[in-house]
Amino acid sequence: VQLESDIRTGLKKKEFILVYQPKIDLKTETVYGYEALIRWNKKGRDMIPPNDFIPFAEETGLIIPLGKYVLRKACKQAVEWIKMGVVFRTVSVNISPAELEQNDFFQNIQLILKETGLPAHYLELEVTENVLMKNIERLTNVLIDLKELGIKIAMDDFGSGFSNFRYLSDLPIHTLKMDRMFMNRIVENRDEVIVESIIRIGHSLGLEVVAEGVETKEVIDFLKLHDCHSVQGFYYSKPLHAEEIPNFKL
């Protein structure tokens, strides 16, 4: 109950901030895009990570206003960067299942793009595969509408749940984000064949393949060898504050 009113207050007082983690194109070693990640800068507290309040926000429905706030903020920020001459292709925003299930989700996205002036092709939405388990037909239609607008869809944390390869070919998905668990396992010389296969399947289906949670040169080399498009992870950069982005150099 306390947390609920704290989140409402936090929204009013704009205590929620976004940090942005670069996604690096492995071929060119340049920034491909930035993933927006929420943090709660609560008064008198250390920065609160999303895992401490997003699940609660999802249970209570507060994720709806919070999600709209995040989308608008990320789109506004992207427009700022474009004006400043920052070179990037996408800003990615994480979307909870409950958001995607809202009947007005698509209209809301259109409205936010219109209000902020961000061209749709700059926006990528990250959804986890478990989003798609429910009501696949309606969600497929929403994803098709989003794609027609020019928005990209990424399947986040791929391989961490009950991955269904059929979704990859049936759904209008642009990007496959391999779960970071696999990267740790490459270091242990395990799962190399799985990672290699996921990259190959992704390519065969015409998807962009991104590895997340990349922390070592060893993993980078492995991914390069197998033609993985891009990576995200502490090896290149932790999530950064918006002000740091214009000066970010690899």
Ligand code: G
């Ligand atoms: O940034 P961090 O690694 O702590 O994020 C932890 C989890 O919180 C990740 O799974 C990420 O997808 C999720 N997350 C981060 N920001 C947002 C957000 O703005 N909205 C939603 N729904 N999830 C987010």
Ligand code: G
């Ligand atoms: O589930 P999602 O991909 O949205 O989660 C992103 C989260 O992963 C962010 O909160 C970010 O802080 C975290 N993260 C990003 N890079 C790395 C990394 O190299 N190692 C680890 N352990 N976590 C990472």
Ligand code: MN
């Ligand atoms: Mn994500």
Ligand code: NA
């Ligand atoms: Na992820």
